[in-house]
Amino acid sequence: MNSCLFCQKEMQLPGGFQALFQKAAQSFWCEDCIAKWAFIKGPTCPTCHRWMETAEICLDCKKWQADPIYSGCLDENISVLAYNSFCQQVLAQYKYRGDYILAVAIADLLKSKLKQTSFDLITPIPLSEERRYERGFNQSEALITALGKKPTILLTRMHTEKQSKKTRKERLETPQVFRFTGQQEMSGKKVLIVDDIYTTGTTLYHAAKLLKEAGATEVRSLTMARS
Amino acid sequence: MRILMKDHLLIPVFHHDSASYTITELPNIPHHKHNPTYRFNSQIQTFLFGKQLLLDEIPHPVEELFTHVNEGYITLRRPFIKEGRKIKCARCGSSHHLATYPCARCGNEQCHYCRNCLMMGRVSACTPLFSWNGPSPSTLIVDQPLKWDGTLSTGQQQASTAVVAAIDNKKEYLVWAVCGAGKTEVLFAGIAHALKQGQRVCLATPRTDVVLELAPRLKKVFPHTTIAALYGGSEDRHLFANLVISTTHQLFRFYCAFDTVIVDEVDAFPYTMDATLQYAVQQAKKSVAATIYLTATPSRKWQKECRQNKRAYMTIPARFHRFPLPIPQFKWIGQWTSPLKNARLPFVLKKWLQQRIEKEKQVLLFIPKIKLIDDMLPLIQKLHPKVEAVHAEDPLRKEKVQKMRKQETLILLTTTILERGVTFPHIDVAVLGAEERIFTESALVQIAGRVGRSVEAPTGDVVFFHYGKTTAMVRAKKQILQMNKEAKQRGLLHE
Structure with a gap:
């Protein structure tokens, strides 16, 4: 029986002769769940992929561009979904309750975007040792594995409070939380960072800055949702 | 967490080495007799007595817990039980919802976890279930605990x-x-x-x-x-x-x-x-x-x-007010989806609703699918302004039910979520498309049970509008008739 990986509802397989002879595309989400996603369609901010009325650089990105330290560190963010309450539900089950298997279903949403992106190294946003132990796994590393790629660990995180518990202002003012600990030769490399969600961009800009300092020429990020 | 066994004593370790085991891999779990001279922590006792909890759920240091284990006051159980080829979760008993993940807690690449009871905290192959194994906490026994002066039928x-x-x-x-x-x-x-x-x-x-x-x-x-x-x-x-x-x-x-x-x-x-x-x-x-x-x-x-x-x-078999249960009527309504497609209400239903509107009688109308709300709500609102619709994911669900209770709503459209638990004193009930699979025997009995709940209004109409009778409908009606018959025989109804 084929059932939705998230809501467990049974899924009807398509009928007819075609379905009988063709290998059915495996689907992880049922129609009802897919209908709850807000897929980003239409004009977006060219830098951070925020869903906009017109395709121009958003205010957030303008602030980043004006920032003396982080300007130009992250070349582009690519997101698939706009953050909504369903996205929050799915991420809660995946990250906080630790339902690892959902990585495959989330990766399924990301894979077409991954194909359109060129990179030499693909790396996760690291968790601190404490947080990784608490959750049992690193959610962005699991996404990379589920996408069929081999993650290269380039960064390490010092233990700090959860980003999601902070206000926007606090998040923007957090000092650097990562350290570059990669063993690779980085000069001239194109790096893709994978994470679950782009909120203020702080996490990704911090990571990108270190990667650029280590020699990377281009740093992009692929995130499931842009909030 | 992994566990090291030393002279029959269990020691928790938090790094991954080959000398230690996860609770699942542990060859045997030693059971110690209580050490009567050990002064156990009574807070742990009241917290863990009669429970099976994960380490994350217990607000006491892990070292202290393991001292209790080694002194025989706490038992650890394996999180998964092998039954032949099947593995089932010891907490919820499910064997159909297992998945594996590379676990940072025990270092195993394939650590099992149970998805079925995940919302209560993750049970995985390296998380023991903690239970109290010592004396039970003392409680106050009351001579006459019940203070109630009501009477029973x-x-x-x-x-x-x-x-x-x-x-x-x-x-x-x-x-x-x-x-x-x-x-x-x-x-x-x-x-x-x-x-x-x-x-x-x-x-x-x-x-x-x-x-x-x-x-x-x-x-x-x-x-x-x-x-x-x-x-x-x-x-x-x-x-x-x-x-x-x-x-x-x-x-x-x-x-x-x-x-x-x-x-x-x-x-x-x-x-x-x-x-x-x-x-x-x-x-x-x-x-x-x-x-x-x-x-x-x-x-x-x-x-x-x-x-x-x-x-x-x-x-x-009888209600506390000693009136018989209302018997559902079956009314054939034909292919009721096609008038809806043309933005019309099925004639029979429209007539029935209009009769209630004239008498200002409140109506609970059950529909088989959430999607129908969009089609039907505007059509019924044309008949009367005080019409609302409610479904399981409706954020205003409570408010809408409250409005119905206060009689501010005349007709409430609902999916099966209101089939049980809600009581409106003076209503008629209709089911549209009673032949649909979602209306099972028990759902229909429950729906019929919404009518005539109060002493002041012990009767009311229940109508199943259908496009072909189903076994569920027939059985539901039969069950209700049977109950009324039994109530009469046992003398539980008003003469």
Whole structure:
């Protein structure tokens, strides 16, 4: 029986002769769940992929561009979904309750975007040792594995409070939380960072800055949702 | 977490080495006799007694817990049980929802976890289940715990006596009470009987709403008893209570805890949930314990067992107000989807609704699919302005039900979520598309049971608008007729 990986509802397989002879595309989400996603369609901010009325650089990105330290560190963010309450539900089950298997279903949403992106190294946003132990796994590393790629660990995180518990202002003012600990030769490399969600961009800009300092020429990020 | 075994003592370790094991890999788990000279922590005792908890759920240092393990006051159980080829979760009993992940806690690349009870914290192959194994905490025994001066109807009284006997003899017993019979009052004497002997009682119900409604009622009639109300995120989690009112999910956290478990609305679960629920009840009660089931609509299987005398049960076939149950009428409505496609209401339904509108009688209209709300709501609103629709994911669900109660809404469109639990005093009920699969026998009996609940208005109309009678419809009607017949024979109705 084929059932939705998230809501467990049974899924009807398509009928007819075609379905009988063709290998059915495996689907992880049922129609009802897919209908709850807000897929980003239409004009977006060219830098951070925020869903906009017109395709121009958003205010957030303008602030980043004006920032003396982080300007130009992250070349582009690519997101698939706009953050909504369903996205929050799915991420809660995946990250906080630790339902690892959902990585495959989330990766399924990301894979077409991954194909359109060129990179030499693909790396996760690291968790601190404490947080990784608490959750049992690193959610962005699991996404990379589920996408069929081999993650290269380039960064390490010092233990700090959860980003999601902070206000926007606090998040923007957090000092650097990562350290570059990669063993690779980085000069001239194109790096893709994978994470679950782009909120203020702080996490990704911090990571990108270190990667650029280590020699990377281009740093992009692929995130499931842009909030 | 991994565990190191040294001279039969267990030591928790938090790094990955080959000398240590996960709880699943541990060749054997030593069981120590209590060391009578050890002064155990009584806070841990009240917290863990009758429970099965994950390390993350216990607010005490892991070292202290393991000292209790080695002194024989806490037992550790394996999180997964092997049954032949199957592996099942020891907490929820499910074997269909296992997945694996590379676990940072034990370092295994393929650590099993259970998805079925994930919302209660992740059970994985490296998380032992902690239970108290020492003496039980002492509690205050009250001589007369029940303070209630209401009276029971004859039917309730008979069932109440049977429940007391079942609790006394630690037996399994089913009370099959029609909607509006007054099930809760039937339990009072039985609960009081158990509490008087210092026993622990759990009342489990599928929905949080019901826990929230029952808790204050029971606190009022058992004023000297500690009562814990448990549901996702409840404050009473840490409370050691002799009477526990819990959602069925929270039962998963209990182990060998209760002398009596009462399960309300056993039928409210889809068939697949049934096995898990049974498992939870078995785990939560002591090895010798009473189990009382309450329902208005037992499953076909249970009905059959009752008829064949394989299940101890008693019916309460009449409502507390001694009027018979309203009998559903079947009305053929034809292909009711096609007029809706043309933005018209099916004629028969429209006429029926107009009759109620003239008399200003409130109507609860059940529809088989959420999607129909969009089509139907504007059409019915053309007939009358005070029309609302509600469904399971409606954020304003409570407010809309409240408006209906205050009679500010005349017609309420609903999916099957309002099939049970809600009481509006003076209404007629209709089901559109009663032939749809979602309207099972028990759903239809429950829906019909919404009508004529109050003494002031003990009658009302129930109409099933259908495009072809189904077995479920016929059986539902038969069940209701049967109950009325029995009520009459036992003299439980007004002459």
